[in-house]
Amino acid sequence: MSSKHAGNDEKLRVERLYKVFGDDPDDTIRRVEAGHSKKQIYADTGSVAAVADVSFGVQEGEIFVVMGLSGSGKSTLIRCLNRLIEPTRGSIRIDGEEIVGLDAEALRRLRREKLSMVFQHFALFPHKTVGENVEYGLKIRGLPAQERRDKALRSLEQVGLEAYADVPPDNLSGGMQQRVGLARGLAVDPDLMLMDEPFSALDPLIRRDMQDELLELQQELRMTIVFITHDLHEALRLGDRIAIMKDGRFVQLGSPQEIVAQPADDYVAAFTRDVDRARVFRARTLRRDAEALSADASVAAARVQLTRLERSALYVVDDYDRPQGVVRREALEANGLSSLDEALVREFPTADAEQELVELYSACAAGLPVALLDDEGRLTGIVEPLEVFQLLGGNGGGDDADGASSAGNTAGRPGVTAGSLEMRRPDHG
Amino acid sequence: MADQISDFYTLPLDDWIEYFVKDWLVPNFRPVFQAIQWPIDQVLGGLEAFLLWLPYPVFVVVLPLLAWRVAGGGVALFTLLSLLFIDLLGIWQETMVTLAMILTAVTFCVLVGVPLGILAARSDLFASLIRPVLDIMQTIPPFVYLVPIVMLFGVGIVPGVIATIIFALPPVIRLTNLGIRQVQAELVEAGLAFGSTRRQLLFEIQIPLALRTIMTGLNQTLMLSLSMVVIAALIGAGGLGLTVFTGLGRLDIGRATLGGIGIVLLAIMLDRITQALGEGRQAKRPGVKQSLSRLFKGLFQGSRAYEDQR
Numbered sequence: 079m080s081s082k083h084a085g086n087d088e089k090l091r092v093e094r095l096y097k098v099f100g101d102d103p104d105d106t107i108r109r110v111e112a113g114h115s116k117k118q119i120y121a122d123t124g125s126v127a128a129v130a131d132v133s134f135g136v137q138e139g140e141i142f143v144v145m146g147l148s149g150s151g152k153s154t155l156i157r158c159l160n161r162l163i164e165p166t167r168g169s170i171r172i173d174g175e176e177i178v179g180l181d182a183e184a185l186r187r188l189r190r191e192k193l194s195m196v197f198q199h200f201a202l203f204p205h206k207t208v209g210e211n212v213e214y215g216l217k218i219r220g221l222p223a224q225e226r227r228d229k230a231l232r233s234l235e236q237v238g239l240e241a242y243a244d245v246p247p248d249n250l251s252g253g254m255q256q257r258v259g260l261a262r263g264l265a266v267d268p269d270l271m272l273m274d275e276p277f278s279a280l281d282p283l284i285r286r287d288m289q290d291e292l293l294e295l296q297q298e299l300r301m302t303i304v305f306i307t308h309d310l311h312e313a314l315r316l317g318d319r320i321a322i323m324k325d326g327r328f329v330q331l332g333s334p335q336e337i338v339a340q341p342a343d344d345y346v347a348a349f350t351r352d353v354d355r356a357r358v359f360r361a362r363t364l365r366r367d368a369e370a371l372s373a374d375a376s377v378a379a380a381r382v383q384l385t386r387l388e389r390s391a392l393y394v395v396d397d398y399d400r401p402q403g404v405v406r407r408e409a410l411e412a413n414g415l416s417s418l419d420e421a422l423v424r425e426f427p428t429a430d431a432e433q434e435l436v437e438l439y440s441a442c443a444a445g446l447p448v449a450l451l452d453d454e455g456r457l458t459g460i461v462e463p464l465e466v467f468q469l470l471g472g473n474g475g476g477d478d479a480d481g482a483s484s485a486g487n488t489a490g491r492p493g494v495t496a497g498s499l500e501m502r503r504p505d506h507g
Numbered sequence: 508m509a510d511q512i513s514d515f516y517t518l519p520l521d522d523w524i525e526y527f528v529k530d531w532l533v534p535n536f537r538p539v540f541q542a543i544q545w546p547i548d549q550v551l552g553g554l555e556a557f558l559l560w561l562p563y564p565v566f567v568v569v570l571p572l573l574a575w576r577v578a579g580g581g582v583a584l585f586t587l588l589s590l591l592f593i594d595l596l597g598i599w600q601e602t603m604v605t606l607a608m609i610l611t612a613v614t615f616c617v618l619v620g621v622p623l624g625i626l627a628a629r630s631d632l633f634a635s636l637i638r639p640v641l642d643i644m645q646t647i648p649p650f651v652y653l654v655p656i657v658m659l660f661g662v663g664i665v666p667g668v669i670a671t672i673i674f675a676l677p678p679v680i681r682l683t684n685l686g687i688r689q690v691q692a693e694l695v696e697a698g699l700a701f702g703s704t705r706r707q708l709l710f711e712i713q714i715p716l717a718l719r720t721i722m723t724g725l726n727q728t729l730m731l732s733l734s735m736v737v738i739a740a741l742i743g744a745g746g747l748g749l750t751v752f753t754g755l756g757r758l759d760i761g762r763a764t765l766g767g768i769g770i771v772l773l774a775i776m777l778d779r780i781t782q783a784l785g786e787g788r789q790a791k792r793p794g795v796k797q798s799l800s801r802l803f804k805g806l807f808q809g810s811r812a813y814e815d816q817r
Contacts (some may be wrong), residue, residue, distance in 0.1 A: 162696050190702030201697035205715045214711070215701040266701065 089302040090136040095168035100125020116325035128154040130326035139300040145313040146323030194268040198275040202247040209243035215266035233265040253284035314358040356436035365459040370395040399456040555607035578783030589772040605746035612671040624683020641677040667744025675731040682724025686717030722785025
């Protein structure tokens with residue numbers, strides 16, 4: 079349904095990847111294939127299958143989060159992607175190019191031109207200034223001094239640290255240091271950014287700030303990111319898709335909603351049980367394409383569109399994508415309607431894509447789809463109220479997939495007070 | 508009654524070694540060893556000539572200034588007083604000869620030791636091969652290799668320096684290796700993740716971060732080479748070692764003590780200065796230009812002060 083990942087512009091494709099630490103990898107892989115557990119294999123052979131038969135793809139512009147506890151193999155996995163750790167078997171393709179088996183020179187070129195990495199403990203070079211740290215990837219590429227300095231300053235500006243370019247990194251706080259780490263990763267303009275628990279070493283408040291900042295940067299830059307974390311909340315906040323890793327394998331791969339709504343097994347369920355969904359999810363996680371009608375569409379066309387999409391209401395936008403109002407299915411079905419305008423409801427709920435769901439409660443109470451607007455007031459998508467309540471309610475939301483079509487009567491649901499409706503009149507300049 | 512192997516047979520290892528050195532190594536490889544001697548001879552000759560040519564007043568000003576620049580006021584004062592005292596004892600010439608020897612030995616230790624240490628840090632195989640060699644170099648008493656050195660290189664100050672190099676080399680190799688291996692794994696990963704070549708990794712990250720440890724190795728090497736000064740005098744090296752050695756031979760306690768004092772003062776001065784050099788490297792990093800200008804400013808003021816005194 080969501081068109082976000084529909085394109086097949088896949089940036090990274092990993093197929094059946096294994097990393098075995100031990101003397102007889104072939105034997106270990108056979109045991110993995112036979113379904114032996116990591117513990118059992120270690121007990122029997124002394125070998126560790128750190129990454130065992132992992133396959134996934136990452137789309138361009140997506141944040142792909144791998145979440146797992148320590149020892150789950152997530153750090154080994156991310157290091158296989160740029161071959162800081164040599165994979166034992168399997169295939170890794172970046173932009174279609176196989177990188178397992180590249181010789182040293184080709185691998186260096188790949189790392190220089192396409193990849194960058196942000197580390198858990200920042201890994202800033204203490205003998206270089208902040209600016210020199212950010213320049214490092216560019217210096218390695220052989221860029222002239224002035225050019226790389228300019229680029230470094232630009233990416234320091236993106237993280238708000240341009241004033242600290244000539245300071246040694248040790249003088250900065252943890253959060254600032256990781257911003258430098260982020261700037262160093264951004265400076266080389268990578269096709270694929272690898273982030274190995276980048277915020278884990280920061281205290282909770284700073285961590286939240288950094289997550290927000292990453293999301294803001296991401297809105298602007300649309301990077302392709304593989305992000306490792308041990309914190310499910312972080313995974314849910316940042317991830318377009320999430321893989322839960324345990325004992326070297328992916329136990330579940332899906333969107334944040336899928337992970338929370340339909341945990342694949344008890345292991346995942348144990349994580350998701352305590353999640354405060356209203357604060358974890360943002361409006362954008364439930365965003366659907368608006369499929370808006372233009373103001374001069376005919377009533378008949380609107381009816382066809384509604385039926386085809388199985389929606390209860392559709393937005394009507396002007397030439398600049400600004401919503402004028404919303405038409406309900408019931409209103410359209412009334413006889414004797416001569417134009418859309420007559421059925422138009424001009425008061426409708428709105429929200430920002432980055433708002434947390436807890437802030438959407440009141441907007442949902444109208445029973446109308448919530449319009450997601452960008453900074454210029456343009457319609458970028460809608461959120462169906464029923465889906466919000468299903469996600470927050472948490473019981474079997476995913477089973478009732480087409481419940482959105484009957485989203486008319488949500489006002490009667492407990493916990494929703496119609497009095498706090500957040501309405502907004504669209505102004506037509 | 509025979510209850511030991513040696514009652515029947517003793518291994519003539521001593522004869523074999525003597526044969527190996529005298530009848531094979533010396534006649535066949537003498538030119539090679541002469542060639543090894545050449546660069547050492549050049550550096551030593553140059554340094555010695557320079558130090559002896561350098562007017563005493565200049566030396567007394569420059570070294571304390573240098574000490575002040577890298578190690579602070581206390582060490583500078585100590586250096587100044589030591590230099591004045593050495594001259595007062597009348598052993599200035601000998602001290603300069605010894606200093607030239609030491610500096611030559613340390614120079615070659617660094618030239619040979621740092622690359623070997625880097626190699627050892629990069630290759631576990633090379634590290635495991637060189638380790639027993641270093642163990643032997645550090646434990647074998649220098650007297651054991653003095654004789655073959657005399658056979659191969661003759662007597663004189665250069666063979667003395669060569670004996671000193673053998674004795675003092677291990678710490679530089681060991682600590683270079685250690686320093687590079689101790690660089691945080693995540694920093695090396697960061698370097699590699701951005702596509703550094705091995706050379707870039709070495710010069711951009713590993714050596715700068717290992718510098719402090721390498722400087723400690725250099726300091727150790729310096730101290731060890733000072734302790735070889737008297738032994739080197741046995742095979743004809745001059746300087747303070749010779750003063751001690753001749754004092755010993757004639758039971759001239761006074762002479763021997765003078766030499767000893769000279770060596771100790773030299774050792775403390777060099778130790779403090781090189782130690783501070785190693786520590787200061789990472790704490791503050793004034794630019795080269797800045798250091799030079801400060802040094803010259805200091806020099807200028809220093810020489811003015813000297814003239815004022817006159």
